[in-house]
Amino acid sequence: MTMDSEASKNLAEELDTARYDLVVETSLVGESLQNLKDGDSFVVLNSHGDIGSTNTAEGLFYRDTRFLSKLELRFQGRKLLLLNSSSYDDKAALSVDLTNPEIQDDLGTLPRETIFLQRTKFLFKGVFYERLSLRNFTTSDRKLTIDYRFGADFRDLFEVRGLNREKRGRETSRISAPDRVEFLYMGLDGVERQTSIAFAPVPKFLEANRATFELALRPGGKTSIFLTVACKEGEQARVLDFFRAYRASRRARRTQTRDIATVESSSELFNEVACRATSDVYMLITSTPFGSYPYAGVPWFSTIFGRDGILTAMFMLWMDPSIARGVLRTLTSMQASEVDPSSDAQPGKILHEMRRGEMANLGEVPFGRYYGSVDSTPLFVMLAGMYLDATGDLETVIELWPNICAALRWMDDYGDRDGDGYVEYQAESNGSLKNQGWKDSHDSIFHEDGTDAVGSIALCEVQGYVFAAKRFAAQMAARLGHHDMATELKEAAEKLRIRFEADFWDEDLGTYVMALDGMKRPCRVRSSNAGHALFSGIASLDHAKRVAATLLSRDGFSGWGIRTIAQGEARYNPMSYHNGSIWPHDNAAIAIGFAQYDLKEEAARVFEGLFDAAKGQEMRRLPELFCGFIRKPGRGPTPYPVACSPQAWAASATFGILGACLGLEQAHSENEIRFRKPTMPRFLDEIVLRNVQIGSSSADFRMHRYGNDVATNVLDRRGDAQIHIVK
CATH class of the missing domain: 1.50.10.10 (Glycosyltransferase)
Structure with missing residues (x-):
């Protein structure tokens, strides 16, 4: 299937217009969004770690398709209070700290900010991993209900960006095991795409779009729920144990x-x-x-x-x-x-x-x-x-x-x-x-x-x-x-x-x-x-x-x-x-x-x-x-x-x-690392460069600014490369 001339006319303008139309509904600066990427998959989450709206860029995407369009965490049927949301320095994982609002239930009042919840999330080789950790800071036993609500719309990235389609493929879902739900999409391109969502432990109740856990926590007690979302397009992604996958992900980042x-x-x-x-x-x-x-x-x-x-x-x-x-x-x-x-x-x-x-x-x-x-x-x-x-x-x-x-x-x-x-x-x-x-x-x-x-x-x-x-x-x-x-x-x-x-x-x-x-x-x-x-x-x-x-x-x-x-x-x-x-x-x-x-x-x-x-x-x-x-003074860029x-x-x-x-130059033909008329901006007084390489050699440098001049010192040199400072 290809575009006829009428359908394709002005497509570039339509795509460009879609970019601007998205400002109204899918502004990426409307709230603090978090993202993670690994290989061909990436996820965009809101500050609570949820995927909350299908009319935004939020979602789990794999090869230009949104494989997960909804993932919301609820505590006793309520939205949690955000404490902190931040990614690790190496972008290997996202940590979201949450706590409970005040809850009235059959057991009486659960005061706000007495249950601590932490969501740790990362991507690795086509699989999205989450660990939800809970800790009871009250002085009494507590029975808690946790709900995950989820869905998969298999929208093409260009649909998410604002382009409309007259026809789409066929979507189905099934509960394939007591701990697993699968969403399937047979595209008009003949490609079957599948989202497999699995939980551990086994949920108390599992429906096509919802998993419910009933937990009992003693004072000071802790427990965890694990979630994996595997994207399949052709070969099935391999799902690992959370901790094994996390260690492998961190090793891969360090190796890079x-x-x-x-x-x-x-x-x-x-x-x-x-x-x-x-x-x-x-x-x-x-x-x-x-x-x-x-x-x-x-x-x-x-x-x-x-x-x-x-x-x-x-x-x-x-x-x-x-x-x-x-x-x-x-x-x-x-x-x-x-x-x-x-x-x-x-x-x-x-x-x-x-x-x-x-x-x-x-x-x-x-x-x-x-x-x-x-x-x-x-x-x-x-x-x-x-x-x-x-x-x-x-x-x-x-x-x-x-x-x-x-x-x-x-x-x-x-x-x-x-x-x-x-x-x-x-x-x-x-x-x-x-x-x-x-x-x-x-x-x-x-x-x-x-x-x-x-x-x-x-x-x-x-x-x-x-x-x-x-x-x-x-x-x-x-x-x-x-x-x-x-x-x-x-x-x-x-x-x-x-x-x-x-x-x-x-x-x-x-x-x-x-x-x-x-x-x-x-x-x-x-x-x-x-x-x-x-x-x-x-x-x-x-x-x-x-x-x-x-x-x-x-x-x-x-x-x-x-x-x-x-x-x-x-x-x-x-x-x-x-x-x-x-x-x-x-x-x-x-x-x-x-x-x-x-x-x-x-x-x-x-x-x-x-x-x-x-x-x-x-x-x-x-x-x-x-x-x-x-x-303007006192204001950042818009x-x-x-x-x-x-x-x-x-x-x-x-x-x-x-x-x-x-003025850093690596001239391999001369086996020389050069600094040609080095200049440092006013916000830097000193800078240290380590492991600057040329061939099989490398060197470390300290550069210090004195007004408009820069002094360069070689801290260490490995190999026979020459160092040349050009004034």
């Missing part, structure tokens, strides 16, 4: 981060921000047959996204290069090999997004394997070159070389169909995303008068990515002995740079234009896109300084970060998704660009804004984005209602900017 570089500073608040960012990145990392891959974000994007994974790997490269290797190898396994207009695929193109839910399987949304991003392909080549520079892993690059060459061919052929030297995009089908850069809302690319840019669009930042991709590819080609190819690529990159400066620079704006439309007319809009020209290195030094000044002006910089669109532009809206909001990953790429042009103070200013934003957020976490309102949190490229942004400010 065992060999990474670590950060500790003189600022306890920054340590909290860095700790949260680390745990978020590694919670989102998912094991694939080709290595580790950071899924984009919870709840809407818990899957493989090409652009998001690549940029996350770039920001994390100095800390953990294995992420880059996993991203590169995973994306090569899904690189397009043929032309398919329905998925915007052409040979050599790198994936934009992969979905595995019922609607994607049926073609009701075009994202089963969807290639509608113009920048993932050059970014892929950039990452390969950066990875080789940092690690010297020539074996992996040799493995990837045919895919790198295919990506280069895509840039020159399908990416540049009119042969003007610029890589452009245009929607291939009615179901395609209208805009295919990272700002992919339907209204995000426009002219100075607010009219849409039409035709084949050449984005400012994409030309920079292509420039950098060809330069990195030239270096890789030379390493592999393809010297003629290396020369051709260097010449092509330089030719692109010269033409880019002529066509994209706008003297009156003091920055690069956002894009050229299909008629080669410039989109004369001050935007954050221009900052990526510094990230890629295509900008001239003089123009780089002008871009930085424009981005950090009052119109561009809110005090929390650089806006996607400058204040005063035709479509500027600080509450929009892409037209005036602030994205941490966007700011990180720009700050890295500043640092590459020795604009370190400017990079530090961006870092300070994002740090101040993070320290005011719940859990010290940078979300996917936040609103672009001007910073949240964006449906921003994903955590989001991989937002979490990793902290480390990308930190490495840039410190």
Whole structure:
């Protein structure tokens, strides 16, 4: 089944509209939501640890389907009082502390706050585990009734986000054992999905949507109830004993981060921000047959996204290069090999997004394997070159070389169909995303008068990515002995740079234009896109300084970060998704660009804004984005209602900017760790980096700020790597 042209018309706008319609009913900032993720499953819970409303993002999801849409705990038929709800530092588990309201029953009055209940929850290999512990703090025996109310609607993630479907598959449920209920769904895609809910001990009463326990507790007495929810799509998930599964989950988390570089500073608040960012990145990392891959974000994007994974790997490269290797190898396994207009695929193109839910399987949304991003392909080549520079892993690059060459061919052929030297995009089908850069809302690319840019669009930042991709590819080609190819690529990159400066620079704006439309007319809009020209290195030094000044002006910089669109532009809206909001990953790429042009103070200013934003957020976490309102004393940034949190490229942004400010470079070919003109933001006096690796060597460093100067000490060195501080 695929979409006919009428049904698919304007699907991109419908999906985009659904994102905004969700603000009313499914705002992620309306109350404190908690989430956990492991592999292909994630769960979103309210502050009580319940899944309480089918009209929100709450639920247990597996492979883009909600396998559990309701899970509510009741005590004597009443909702419990919340004491505390927090996730563990490593995001391995969630702990929710609760107590009873005052209860009147046949035994008289049970005073409030005399029964303590703790819910410990975690995910492991497709199974959701919960332990409910109870303790009686009264001085008398108590008989207690505990109810779990539950349900499974098997809604596709895009239905949860707001898209309506005329037809759905068949749902059934059954009590399969005294301690077990199963919900089954036969989808229209022919896939059977099953949710199996089991309890221990055996409930007193068990119905299709309710389990009731009757407990007796002596004074000071304790007891526990265990719950497991297993998601099945194909192979049955293996359910373990709670404690065995918990230990295995914690071991798996520790193994993930065992060999990474670590950060500790003189600022306890920054340590909290860095700790949260680390745990978020590694919670989102998912094991694939080709290595580790950071899924984009919870709840809407818990899957493989090409652009998001690549940029996350770039920001994390100095800390953990294995992420880059996993991203590169995973994306090569899904690189397009043929032309398919329905998925915007052409040979050599790198994936934009992969979905595995019922609607994607049926073609009701075009994202089963969807290639509608113009920048993932050059970014892929950039990452390969950066990875080789940092690690010297020539074996992996040799493995990837045919895919790198295919990506280069895509840039020159399908990416540049009119042969003007610029890589452009245009929607291939009615179901395609209208805009295919990272700002992919339907209204995000426009002219100075607010009219849409039409035709084949050449984005400012994409030309920079292509420039950098060809330069990195030239270096890789030379390493592999393809010297003629290396020369051709260097010449092509330089030719692109010269033409880019002529066509994209706008003297009156003091920055690069956002894009050229299909008629080669410039989109004369001050935007954050221009900052990526510094990230890629295509900008001239003089123009780089002008871009930085424009981005950090009052119109561009809110005090929390650089806006996607400058204040005063035709479509500027600080509450929009892409037209005036602030994205941490966007700011990180720009700050890295500043640092590459020795604009370190400017990079530090961006870092300070994002740090101040993070320290005011719940859990010290940078979300996917936040609103672009001007910073006001005594107030934090305004949240964006449906921003994903955590989001991989937002979490990793902290480390990308930190490495840039410190000028940290791992030059494998010289066996050298460098700190080039290190700068530290004002909120840090001292920072300690441990286990910074180069080849088989590693080192630990202490860096201390004295005013505008930074002193660097080597605390320990393992191996023969050289350390070089460039002043």
